[in-house]
Amino acid sequence: xxxxxxxxxxxxxxxxxxxxxxxxxxxxxxxxxxxxxxxxxxxxxxxxxxxxxxxxxxxxxxxxxxxxxxxxxxxxxxxxxxxxxxxxxxxxxxxxxxxxxxxxxxxxxxxxxx
Amino acid sequence: xxxxxxxxxxxxxxxxxxxxxxxxxxxxxxxxxxxxxxxxxxxxxxxxxxxxxxxxxxxxxxxxxxxxxxxxxxxxxxxxxxxxxxxxxxxxxxxxxxxxxxxxxxxxxxxxxx
Numbered sequence: 760x761x762x763x764x765x766x767x768x769x770x771x772x773x774x775x776x777x778x779x780x781x782x783x784x785x786x787x788x789x790x791x792x793x794x795x796x797x798x799x800x801x802x803x804x805x806x807x808x809x810x811x812x813x814x815x816x817x818x819x820x821x822x823x824x825x826x827x828x829x830x831x832x833x834x835x836x837x838x839x840x841x842x843x844x845x846x847x848x849x850x851x852x853x854x855x856x857x858x859x860x861x862x863x864x865x866x867x868x869x870x871x872x873x
Numbered sequence: 874x875x876x877x878x879x880x881x882x883x884x885x886x887x888x889x890x891x892x893x894x895x896x897x898x899x900x901x902x903x904x905x906x907x908x909x910x911x912x913x914x915x916x917x918x919x920x921x922x923x924x925x926x927x928x929x930x931x932x933x934x935x936x937x938x939x940x941x942x943x944x945x946x947x948x949x950x951x952x953x954x955x956x957x958x959x960x961x962x963x964x965x966x967x968x969x970x971x972x973x974x975x976x977x978x979x980x981x982x983x984x985x986x987x
Contacts, residue, residue, distance in 0.1 A: 763916075790973060792974065792975070794977075799980075800979060800980070801877075801963055801977035801978050801979045801980050802917070802963070802975075802977045803977075804974045804975070804976065807972070807973055807974050809973070814972065814973065815972050815973070815974055818974070850916060850917070852917075856973070858905060858967070858969060858973070859905060859922075859924040859925075861907055861919045861922055862919075862975060863919065864909075864916040864917040864918070865916050866914075866915060866916045867916055
C-alpha cells in the first residue's frame with residue numbers, strides 16, 4: 760500500500776531558474792492538494808484538484824506558480840523564475856474527495872533557492 | 874474565511890502525565906476538524922478527526938480530542954504521555970461553506986520529558 764510519493768525529496772536551484780515538483784497520490788484518490796511549509800510554520804494552502812481540474816487555486820502566491828494534473832492522478836507543481844523566498848518544504852496530499860475525509864500527506868520536497 | 878489558532882508554541886509535559894494541546898477555530902458553517910502530527914523530516918500524519926456526532930473522538934496512538942462548539946475548540950488530549958509523543962502537532966479545519974481545502978494552525982511543539 761503505497762502512500763503519497765513526492766519527488767525529488769530535495770531540490771537546490773539557483774535564483775531565476777525553473778523547477779518542477781512531482782506528486783504521486785494514493786491510487787483512487789480523486790482529490791489532490793499542494794501546500795507549502797516554511798520553517799516553524801503551519802502548512803499554507805496553495806491549490807486543490809478534484810480530478811483533473813483545479814477546483815481552488817486561491818492559495819497560489821503569484822503567476823510564477825502553476826500546477827497541473829492532466830490525467831487526474833500525478834500532479835506537477837511548477838515554479839518559474841524562482842526567488843529565494845520560494846525556499847520551503849512543498850507538501851502534497853491526497854484524499855478520497857469527500858467533505859469528511861482526511862488527507863494523507865507525502866514526505867515533502869525541500870526546495871532551496873540559492 | 875476559516876482560521877485556526879494554537880495558542881501555545883510549546884508544551885512541556887513529564888512522561889506519564891496527561892497532555893493537552895489546545896486548538897480553537899473560526900468558521901462560518903459547520904466545521905470539520907482534524908489533528909495531524911509531524912515528526913522531524915517527515916510528512917504530516919493523520920491522528921483523528923471530528924465530523925459529527927459524539928464530541929469526544931478517539932484516534933491513533935491513544936490520542937483523543939474533544940469538540941466544544943460553544944467554545945469553538947478542539948483540544949487534543951492523551952491520558953499518559955510518552956517520550957515518543959514528542960513532535961509538532963497541527964490542528965486543521967475545513968469549513969463546509971468554503972470548499973475542500975484544509976486550513977492549518979501554526980503548530981504546537983510537544984516535548985515529553987523522561
